[in-house]
Amino acid sequence: MSARLFVHLHTHSHYSLLEALPKIPDLIAAATADGQEALALTDSGNLYGAIEFYKGAKIAGIKPIIGVDFYVAPRTRFDKEHRVDDRHARLVLLAKNKTGYHNLIQLVSKSHLEGFYYRPRLDRELMETYRDGLIAILPLFGGEHARHLKDNMKEKAEEAISWYKKTYSEDLYAEITHHPEIEDHEKLQKDIMALAKKAGVPLVAAHDVYYLKQEDALAREMVNKIRTGGTLDREFGGGTSDFSFITQEQARKFFEEAPEALENVGRIVDACDLELTLGSWVFPEITIEGKSHDEALRELAYKGFEERNLEETPAMRERVDYELSVIAKKGYSPYFLVVSDLLRYAHENGILTNIRGSVAGSLVTYLSHITNVNPIEYGLPFERFLNPERPSAPDIDMDFADNRRDEVIDYARKKYGEKNVAQIGTFGTMLARAAVRDVTRALGHSYGIGDKIAKMIPFGKQGFPVTIESSLAEVPELADAYKKDPEAREILDMARKVEGNARHVGVHAAGVVIAPSPVTDFVPIQLDPKGGKVITQYDMHAVEDAGLLKFDFLGLTNLSTLADARDRVRDRLSVSIDLDTVPLDDKKTYEMLSRGETLGVFQLASSGMTNYLQELKPTVIHDINAMVALYRPGPLSSIPAYIERKRNPSLVKYLDPRMESILKNSYGVITYQDDVLEIAIQLAGYSWLEVDKFRKAMGKKIPAEMAAQREKFTTGCLARGMKKEVVPKLWEQIETFAAYGFNRAHAASYGNLAYKTAYMKANYPVDYMAAVLTSDAGDVEKIAEVVNECKRMGISILPPSVNESRGTFTVVEKERSDLAQARFATTIRFGLYSIKNFGTGIADAIIAEQEAAGKFETLADFLARISDKNLNKKSLEALIMSGSLDDLAPPVGGRKTLLTHIESLLEYRREHQKAPVGQDSLFGTSLSSRQAELKLPEEKPATLEEKLAWEKELLGFYVSGHPLDRCKDALAKQKYNIKQAKEGFPRGVETVIGGYLESTNAILTKNGERMLFGRLSDYVGAVEIVVFPRTLKENEKLFSAGSCMMLKGKFSDRNGEASFVVERVKAL
Structure with missing residues (x-):
């Protein structure tokens, strides 16, 4: 590497939580744009972004150097005495190779688990133990040697640098930087250069990066204030300090008097040659004496025929053997054995389970007591879950009774090793609304203005967050505030700089990793800051890249309810109920659902679903499954056709006769995502791999991808004899559906659980x-x-x-x-x-x-x-x-x-x-x-x-009666209760509600007029009411706490909650 070239070796991303600004793709883009051939990521005390960085840099064609900017304890990592151990030094360590990378994982993990005291800290013992494969850089501002020099303790500085030299030998460097704007920087740097020369430690040029452009210095200071809870000093002097992503040209000028420091950048880059193997799965260690994993799974599956009371027909054997062969070829048998073991433990201990997703399409999983529905009875395809062409790993989402979920995780720890199990970490990010509120406080603006701006930003949908940029384009009120109000403009401009950045670490709702050896052999770990659970520093995507499969342990309240009901019946009536074998043709259950008595029934209790069930009058489990699948955006419009065709089968028609074999059980209505996929396979000639890409393209709704799929689908259908005029009609039917439809296996699992809850309520x-x-x-x-x-x-x-x-x-x-x-x-x-x-x-x-x-x-x-x-x-x-x-x-x-x-x-x-x-x-x-x-x-x-x-x-509520009892006859004439009206009426549409005024709070407006806030409740719900001055003045005597009344007005949103603006009132 030429001395003329420079790369950044001391760089922080937004994963240095609330300390730095750049997102990883932006750092890589900046390095690429400047022609830098490598880049190091050295976030503060963590490896959160390491895999994202490694993959992104490889794609961009630059060398990724993974490192960490560590905190170093003044004594040992176990010493945590106030005012003695608060102050820490810094040390940058870079991985030269896999050994170094794995040592970084160990150091990060132990600094969090053992050395955490305000910050995760290393000590000398850890550095000596895990020094191989690492390059060490003593930072100019925070290095232990620099701390002692600033404290005028030269002997301690010499001792420190000597110890580091002894520990890291030829892999130790002393950092020099360029900060003439910082007071005493030049003196400190000269002292460090002399110290390093005396100790035989080479210098290296670096520029501690916390943001991309110098204009972002104030924003970086602001995120520090968000972290500490402080307020930005408007006279902030740090804005003149430069911790930006300098270019190679700038670096040449800054370090022209220390050419050897630039040359050493090249030496370090050449020494770092880390190659990671990503996406190669490892499975938990599960030993079955005398059998291979494949043999053990086969035995488990065939044993299930007797346990499930299924006849072992040739067709069933053929299906099982086919599934086992696919699982074996992909090497997934250990995964299935572990899942089966976890669920076996749950079943043996009375913990109810359910499996969601496409896995219910597997006969092997049914026979192995992983899933609860027989895929043959429901016509569920195995290939939707796993097929020879599908590259992604199996994903089995396990639902457990939520009040006992942790018992199963504890079992996993005991069975597979405490150190081999960890919950997956996740990052809370600063989405648009939250960013606005955080920034408002840190800038010292009033809560009111931040709240007002935040509420102008629409709520996004899961997976599709709304941005400030899109809100400015789509919300005229927000755009107007941005143009006319300087405070609003400052808040929004600053919020855009931090929007999408990681704010804090948390625990994934369900994800757990189970490794064949300690988790730290694969990924770094730490404690969840809130709950103290051991979590991975990598998110679910990076964990899978590192080779660990995610096991989803989901908690489901309805399973706890069902188990509680089962146990109550056993204890009170001495009746044992096996919920896996309840009759699926119970007349009382279907009659109850047909009457619309759905409250407390899983998936079927919403008012809209209840209305459809009353119209449908279900008679078989397939009706329940279909309603679970159809009651979603997209398929929702198909429900009336399903109901009509069930009532009158003569209405069933197919656009193409070949569709009958796919849609027969749903009266010719496309009901499940599988229907679309099987149509594409059978009528358009797709393979399972192609149809999986088709499904994902529809879900992403990228116009170019959808157009390409439409062309492929059309060509395939025409080539296989479909009438030309039918193809666009079929495409229209499936286009919306493919993105939103439930797969048939998921609907069968959820439908089965919904039926069980209904069965218990009815019986x-x-x-x-x-x-x-x-x-x-x-x-x-x-x-x-x-x-x-x-x-x-x-x-x-x-x-x-x-x-x-x-x-x-x-x-x-x-x-x-x-x-x-x-x-x-x-x-x-x-x-x-x-x-x-x-x-x-x-x-x-x-x-x-x-x-x-x-x-x-x-x-x-x-x-x-x-x-x-x-x-x-x-x-x-x-x-x-x-x-x-x-x-x-x-x-x-x-x-x-x-x-x-x-x-x-x-x-x-x-x-x-x-x-x-x-x-x-x-x-x-x-x-x-x-x-x-x-x-x-x-x-x-x-x-x-x-x-x-x-x-x-x-x-919390009334038991001996209700204040409304005295006027319940008048209320009975009211079509909607408060809960129904709140959920069913659009905001701004006039409606009438009735209830009991629980409490009132009168205030004075800016004009000195009285207005009133109150809480109106009925038998099932409550809502805040708002009475403006004119309405209050005309009806003041009626608005006393304890009154029963009918109100006419409109629902609106206040502080993220529904409120009711009163226009007229009538006493009851």
Whole structure:
């Protein structure tokens, strides 16, 4: 490499979280544009962007040098004493080869797991242990030698550089930079050059990069303020310092007096020759004694015939053998064995599972108890999941009951090794709205202006985020603010500089890697900053590039609900239900769905879906699967045709007779993504590889790709005899569908789960609804909706009771004559865990005492038997006000008597707790005499309004009744409840809602006029109302808390939530 050339060896990207600005593609583009033949990425203490950088640089034709700008502890990495170990030095390490790259992974991981103290830190022990294959550069500003020189500790500086020289030998360099604008830089640099010369350490020219252009200096300072929570100093002097991506021409001028430093850049570039093998899969270590992985999977599959009660016909054997051959040729048998093992553990421990996606098309996975639906019965193609031509690895998304998902991850750690398992990291990025808000605060502008600008930016869709640039082009109001308001322009300009940058590290919702050896043999790890879980520093894409397959452990609440209902039925009725074998032709289930009673049913509970089910009147599982698939953007418009054709099969028609074999079960309606793919294969001659590209092209909606696919599809259809006039009609049908349709296997899996939840609701209604209430605990609106549904079903909901409640919602049985009667018990009690200001500890103590010694016969009995110290005034008040002591309270006065004399109750309890254990029995003190000691003066009973207010405060909603009960007849005439109106009416369209005014808050406008905010609720929902001055002035007496009313007005969005702007009011 010529001394005239320069490349950057000390470069930070946005993955130096909130410290630097450049995105990796922009850094690579800048290096390429300047003719730099290599580039190093050295983010602060991490390798987050290493794989993205490596791949991008290779594509661009420049040499990638992977490195890290490390933090170095002043003592050891384990020393973390305040004011002693806060200050750290810096060290840049670059990987020369694979050994160096793997040592970087070890150093990064250990600095995070062992050395983290404000920052992830190395110490000398780690540097000595993992020094091979690395080039070390002592940074001019942060190096340990420089720190000591700045502190006038020359001997310590000499000791430090000598130690580094001894450790890294010929691979150590001292950095020099060019910053004449920084005070004392020239002196420090001269001292360092002298120190390095004395120690025999060569110099290297570098320019610590934090942004691409000098004009971005202020933006870089701003992201620092976002990180620290500070506000940008408007007199910021750092804007004159240059940490930009300088060109080769600039470098030649800057370092013309130190040519050897430029020459050493070339030496380092030549020494670094890292070649990574990406995309070569490694699987967890799973040993089956005496068998290969392929043999073990074959045995597992064939064993499944008997376990699944399937006949082993020649056709079935042919299908299994074909699938096994594809899996074996691709080397994926270990993956399937691990997934089967994880799901086996779940099944054996009563953890419900479901598998989503195209994997349900595999007979091998069904026989291996991975999936829950038989692909033969549903006509599911294996090739949609895996085929000989498909290059991508298998992807099996495992759903577990969300309250037990972590148990399966823990099992994986124990089975495959703690160090071999990690959850996948992910990055929270600064999307347009969030960037605006962050920037507003860091620049010191008022919250109001940032909030106003952010709300002008539309919400994006998952996978398609809205940008500031596109918003300025599409939202006139935002463009106008940008032109006319200097504050808005500054905020938006700054936000554009950081938009899309990584802001923080988090945990992927589902992804876990299981390696055959420690995860750090493949990728760097750290702790999740919030939860303390071990996570990969690479995101899911980089993890897969590094060779680790992603195992998706998803948590699904509906599975927890279903398992809870199953267990309640087992415990209460002694009935064991195998949810995998429930009959799929249960008449009661289909009748319930046909009546539209879908609340609490997976995938089928939305108002739109419910309406369609009432029209469809499903009779077979295929109807459920079809509705799950069709109720999505794109296919939604096909639902009416599906319903009409089910009712009247004579309406079924096919554009081409050959489509009948594909669409017969869906009455000729394209229902699944597979329908489109099979049409392309059978009618247009696509291969499975080509059809996979076709599907992806449709999903991306890139016009050029779609046009190319249309031409290919048309040519193929015509060549295979389709009528010319039919082809465009068929293309029109499939064009929208291909992008949005569910694959048939996914719909079958979700449809099957939806049916199971419906089956349990139809056949074990009270147990299922108790499970639904338990799952939704904490969500006031959802609970209110479920309680209302219970009442419609004839199920009473009672307040908690110290004698009948458990922790969660509890089914209460009265005397019964037989099992059939018990099956349809009609009462559910709130659980003790539901009470606010009442800990689970005291709740558990009450339940344990009740189970150990029986029900509490009197209030005195309760106070005497509960010795837990947490039964104090606050918790006793909560029990009384929530109704938990109603059946022990005095018949006259009830809750009011107990509340009025709560000090007497506490005093009685204190006196009793002082008595020696066994005193009652020794002196013959009976339960009745204890009760006599606890006589309380009678008080006037609490009013219904007081009871309801207490229940609302302690339980979150009304149980003994509802404030609206007094005007429910008038409300019954209202077509929509608040929840339906909020979800169903477009913003700005006039509508009418009715309800109970829970609370009000009047304010003065800038003009000194009164306006009002309030909360209106009905039996199932609530909404904020806004009453402007004119409307309030005309109707002020009607807007008092506690009033029942009908309101006419329009929904709008306020602070990201729906609100209702009132135009007219009528008292009820």
